[in-house]
Amino acid sequence: xxLILFSNxxxxxxxxxxxxxxxxxxxxxxxxxxxxxxxxxxxxxxGIEAARNCIIDQIKLxxxxxxxxxxxxxxxxxxxxxxxxxxxxxxT
Numbered sequence: 001x002x003l004i005l006f007s008n009x010x011x012x013x014x015x016x017x018x019x020x021x022x023x024x025x026x027x028x029x030x031x032x033x034x035x036x037x038x039x040x041x042x043x044x045x046x047g048i049e050a051a052r053n054c055i056i057d058q059i060k061l062x063x064x065x066x067x068x069x070x071x072x073x074x075x076x077x078x079x080x081x082x083x084x085x086x087x088x089x090x091x092t
Contacts, residue, residue, distance in 0.1 A: 020045050048083050055079040 011028075018041045024031040035050075036042050037058060043051035056072075056079045063070050082091055 052079045052083045055082055 018036075018038055020034065020036040020038070020041050023029060024034050024045070035054070035057075036045075037054065039051050039054045039058070042054040056075055059070070059075045059078065060072075063075075078091070
């Protein structure tokens with residue numbers, strides 16, 4: 001099941017569960033610009049670098065929503081540490 005929103009420039013598709021692989025197969029979807037906020041799904045579908053970028057994006061989004069500004073280099077260091085073993089390490 002998916003929620004589909006239309007805007008002037010893009011169509012935004014929100015799977016109501018994990019479904020990145022299915023979304024990328026839809027006709028008219030640009031797979032190169034398709035992303036998910038589910039880190040493990042990004043790792044499974046697109047690999048460790050995509051998971052690393054997802055971690056960076058999610059940390060930046062979370063911190064900015066809380067009014068916090070963290071230097072990008074520190075966020076990248078944390079993402080590197082979480083993905084150094086070519087797997088995903090959860091840090092709480």
